[in-house]
Amino acid sequence: MTRFRRYLPGLPAYAFAYLVFLYTPVLLLPVFSFNDGTIVAFPLKGLTLKWYAQLGAQETLIRALFNSLIVGGIAALASTSLGLFAARAYVRYRFPAKEMSEGLVMLPLVIPGIIVASSMLIMFVSIGLKPSLTAVILGHTFLALPFAVSIMKSAFDEFDQSLEEAAYDLGETIIGTFRRVTLPIVSPGIIASLLVTFTVSFDEFVLAFFLSGNQPTLPVYIWSQIRFPAKLPNTLALGSILLLASILLLVVAEYFRRRTSKTSI
Amino acid sequence: MSDQNIIELKDVEKRFGSFVAVSDLTLSLKQGEFFSLLGPSGCGKTTALRIIAGFQDHEKGKITIDGVPMKDIPANKRPTNMVFQSYAIFPHLTVFNNVAFGLRKSRLSKAELDQRVNEALDMVELTGMGGRKADELSGGQRQRVALARALVMQPKVLLLDEPLSALDKNLREAMQLELRRLQQSIGITFVMVTHDQYEAMTMSDRIGVMFEGKLMQVDRPEVLYAQPCNREVAAFIGGMNFVPAELIKEDGDQLQIKAAGFGTLNIDVNPNVRERGSALLIGVRPEQLEIAATKPEGYDSTIEGTIANVAFYGESVHYYVEVEGLTDVVSVAVPNYFHTVDYKSGDKVWLGLQNSSIIDLGKG
Structure with a gap:
């Protein structure tokens, strides 16, 4: 059988060049974080781990990291809980304005962050909520919700509705059915959603910049440090750690997301 | 089988919007009988079963089970249990814990619970299989687990929604006889929904034939075959x-x-x-x-x-x-x-x- 060439001859080279362009800057970050010098330029002056070693001693950085962990943790819990119930309703029930509601939930994916950030700032201030971690948590929950809803929807898509009916039929209450059947079966989806929404919040800059006030999250802190050339290698080291952590979290999340579809029989 | 009625339905009607799924359903089922609701898909037989189970509300009519009106009694409080078409085996639990699921609420001692579950597993010939995970079971075994899980609750009525439709032909025929034998040995009322006339005839004491939401005829299989009430029933059961x-x-x-x-x-x-x-x-x-x-x-x-x-x-x-x-x-x-x-x-x-x-x- 003849193999047809269904693509132009230059396409593989183009794709390769594109990926290089896309990922080289990302790879440069860890490379320069090991450079023994404050100037970010080739050639490297020698390898060192001192930029990493210094990180632990920087109190404002640790506080920013702590802020990010709190914001990420609470936003992940909140958006995943909301996403869990929303997804179950979207998959199971038909109700008026369902499509519109689903569309609205997904909207944060496409609205420019700067618009969301400035309008949230205006709204929060007008209802008396000063820029603070609470404001960032609310903003990030909103932003992470579409991720939580779509992950939980795929978990419920695979879920046989008669499992819940069977539990109810065997004498369980509605809440007991949710706890003993629904929750364990969609738990891989819940874990995947927690990890993804945490990552979304942890890496988010624009909303946090507008809403965090004097309690910066890690990305906001990093941005503030970039202005000081002497601190730049530290920032690169920190960025490299975050990069690695984000990739790890997403890989684990993907593992759990795929497990959801396997557990339902 | 006794002459005492275990389930009585009177003028039950269910609509979905303007579609009448079940209308004027009046039916008395005797204690200990194997009753089948037979009809083509969409005739309302599954809706009727779900109304008895309490999963579906109904606009008109009255249902009593063992003399107790079922209005306002939700599915989890009814003396009925159901075997689902998909079997609905809990995938995260072992066979033992699937069967024990409904008993956990009843505050039995561990010894009593073990005994009840093992008796149920023996009854469906799954002795010693309690430790298996749901995904290690064949289709026939899943069906047995679903049966044991419902029967262990000692319901007054067992409801079966197309219980054999997911099995291949040979296994299905073997299970028809086995289900019938099981029903006769434990003596509780079985109500089965099926679209398969042979299944209904081989297993049932009586069959109710439904078309377009209406119960056309209720009779013993041989009477349905010899004296169908109209063309539809005659055409649905056997050749004519x-x-x-x-x-x-x-x-x-x-x-x-x-x-x-x-x-x-x-x-x-x-x-x-x-x-x-x-x-x-x-x-x-x-x-x-x-x-x-x-x-x-x-x-x-x-x-x-x-x-x-x-x-x-x-x-x-x-x-x-x-x-x-x-x-x-x-x-x-x-x-x-x-x-x-x-x-x-x-x-x-x-x-x-x-x-x-x-x-x-x-x-x-």
């Missing part, structure tokens, strides 16, 4: 040749009719028929017609025809015969006694018919 006829004279439990092709016949009145006019419909089962190369002796009516088609079924041979005066070909089933197919397309044959095998189907 339909022949239009005219009523000449009605005389007590006898009808004198003039049937297309067959001429004047005297037949018994079918007590299940509700409407009768001057235009009638009669039915003849394919296996109750005689087929012969020469005019057969000793039949109330004989008729000549030409073979149009032959179909070999293994246990029987079906001949499709064209008869003058009839628009539909007449189907004749002959048991395959001697491994022979005696006629081929185009052969001239005679058909013989006894009056007693003609079924009055009422208004034509």
Whole structure:
């Protein structure tokens, strides 16, 4: 059988060049974080781990990291809980304005962050909520919700509705059915959603910049440090750690997301 | 089986928007009987079952189970348990914990709980399989787990929604007999929904046939087969040749009719028929017609025809015969006694018919 060439001859080279362009800057970050010098330029002056070693001693950085962990943790819990119930309703029930509601939930994916950030700032201030971690948590929950809803929807898509009916039929209450059947079966989806929404919040800059006030999250802190050339290698080291952590979290999340579809029989 | 009614439905009606899923459903089920709701898909039989289970509300009518009105009693408080079409085995639990699921609420001691679960597993021949995970089970085993999980609750009524439809043919036939035996040994009422007439006939004490939300006829399988109340029921259960006829004279439990092709016949009145006019419909089962190369002796009516088609079924041979005066070909089933197919397309044959095998189907 003849193999047809269904693509132009230059396409593989183009794709390769594109990926290089896309990922080289990302790879440069860890490379320069090991450079023994404050100037970010080739050639490297020698390898060192001192930029990493210094990180632990920087109190404002640790506080920013702590802020990010709190914001990420609470936003992940909140958006995943909301996403869990929303997804179950979207998959199971038909109700008026369902499509519109689903569309609205997904909207944060496409609205420019700067618009969301400035309008949230205006709204929060007008209802008396000063820029603070609470404001960032609310903003990030909103932003992470579409991720939580779509992950939980795929978990419920695979879920046989008669499992819940069977539990109810065997004498369980509605809440007991949710706890003993629904929750364990969609738990891989819940874990995947927690990890993804945490990552979304942890890496988010624009909303946090507008809403965090004097309690910066890690990305906001990093941005503030970039202005000081002497601190730049530290920032690169920190960025490299975050990069690695984000990739790890997403890989684990993907593992759990795929497990959801396997557990339902 | 006793004469005491365990379930009574009176004028039950369920609508989905303007679609009437179940209407005027009135039915009494006896303690200890195996009852099947039979009908094509979309006839409302599953809705009726879900109304009994409490999964579906209903707009009109009344349901009592063991004398207790079921209005306002939710599914988790009803003395019924259900075997689902998909079996709904909890995938995160072992076989033991699936069966024990409903007992966990009942504050049994661990020893009692173990005993009840193991008895249920023995009953469905899954002894020693308690440790298996749900995804290690075959289709037949999953069905047994679903049965054990429902029966361990000691329901007054077991509801089965197309319980055998997911199994392959051989396993399905084995399970039909086994389910029937199980039901007789434990003596509780089974209500099964099925679209498979053979399944319904082999397993049930009585069958209710449903069409378009209405219960057409409730009877023992052999009565349904011999005296279906109308054309729809007759066509749904077994094969049937339909022949239009005219009523000449009605005389007590006898009808004198003039049937297309067959001429004047005297037949018994079918007590299940509700409407009768001057235009009638009669039915003849394919296996109750005689087929012969020469005019057969000793039949109330004989008729000549030409073979149009032959179909070999293994246990029987079906001949499709064209008869003058009839628009539909007449189907004749002959048991395959001697491994022979005696006629081929185009052969001239005679058909013989006894009056007693003609079924009055009422208004034509």
